[in-house]
Amino acid sequence: MKTIGIIGGMGPLATVHLYERIVLRTKALKDQDHIRVLIDSNTNIPDRTKAIIGDGEDPTVELIKSAKLLEKGGADFLIMPCNTAHYFIDKIQSSVHIPFVNMVQETVKRTVDDFGRDAVVGILATDGTIKSKIYENYYASLGIKTVVPQKSQESVMKFIYDVIKKGNYNEGTDLLFEAVEELKQLEATAFLLGCTELSSAQYLYKFEGSFINPIEVLTEKSIEFAGGQLS
Incomplete structure (x- = not known):
């Protein structure tokens, strides 16, 4: 199976819930039936709303760092449990060579x-x-x-x-x-x-x-x- 890479930390609880749901919703009888998941809970990513409305730090630097880290770590594709951050998805996607599932x-x-x-x-x-x-x-x-x-x-x-x-x-x-x-x-x-x-x-x-x-x-x-x- 392919390895999932999660760009997380936006916020951490949403990241936890996404991983939990992946585990709970995967049909598995043993550990090896589950999907390998890499998570970067990057709490250094600046607030996405503040960036969009024009008075906040650009979050794409940290978002791209996470994407590249996960790709280097062996992720086959990326997901991101933050709706607002999808405003920047094209910039993140262009920085890596693996696909992105657009939530x-x-x-x-x-x-x-x-x-x-x-x-x-x-x-x-x-x-x-x-x-x-x-x-x-x-x-x-x-x-x-x-x-x-x-x-x-x-x-x-x-x-x-x-x-x-x-x-x-x-x-x-x-x-x-x-x-x-x-x-x-x-x-x-x-x-x-x-x-x-x-x-x-x-x-x-x-x-x-x-x-x-x-x-x-x-x-x-x-x-x-x-x-x-x-x-």
């Missing part, structure tokens, strides 16, 4: 499979992801309508940075679901967890509904690309 692209394809082209996708994500229109552009190319929070985007950012990134899990999900309710009023029929901290939140709080979880999509695609079997 954003695969998530949009999965949305069509699960919810159809008539879905209205409410995007829950960082300011950087929303400003860059990473997801909106992919969805638009398939004719899928998207909506984003207007009044509650600040609540989404607080949930990501002050609850999940800081480990204040006892704060609960009120801030997140404030935005979900607004998106419902904007006629959203499915809700994209467009930040890997939000994917982690679904694993932590075990909330259900019409949510699209990119980490879960990336997990399945990575196992398939590596030549493993899904459980």
Whole structure:
């Protein structure tokens, strides 16, 4: 089987959850049935949202360092559990000679499979992801309508940075679901967890509904690309 290389650390909990999901979703009867995974949890990567909105350090230097390190270590392909960082994916891809499984692209394809082209996708994500229109552009190319929070985007950012990134899990999900309710009023029929901290939140709080979880999509695609079997 092929070896997976994970550019991680954005944040570390999302990296842990991705690796855990790969292990749990791989059909295996013994250690040797599992996929070899190399992880660089590079917490030196500068904040991606700050870079995109124009007042932060360029993260591509560290992202490329991680990509090259993983390639040198024997990774056959790369994955990256950070939606916002996919804004820089072309620069990272051009620095290595191994393929990159694009989580954003695969998530949009999965949305069509699960919810159809008539879905209205409410995007829950960082300011950087929303400003860059990473997801909106992919969805638009398939004719899928998207909506984003207007009044509650600040609540989404607080949930990501002050609850999940800081480990204040006892704060609960009120801030997140404030935005979900607004998106419902904007006629959203499915809700994209467009930040890997939000994917982690679904694993932590075990909330259900019409949510699209990119980490879960990336997990399945990575196992398939590596030549493993899904459980």
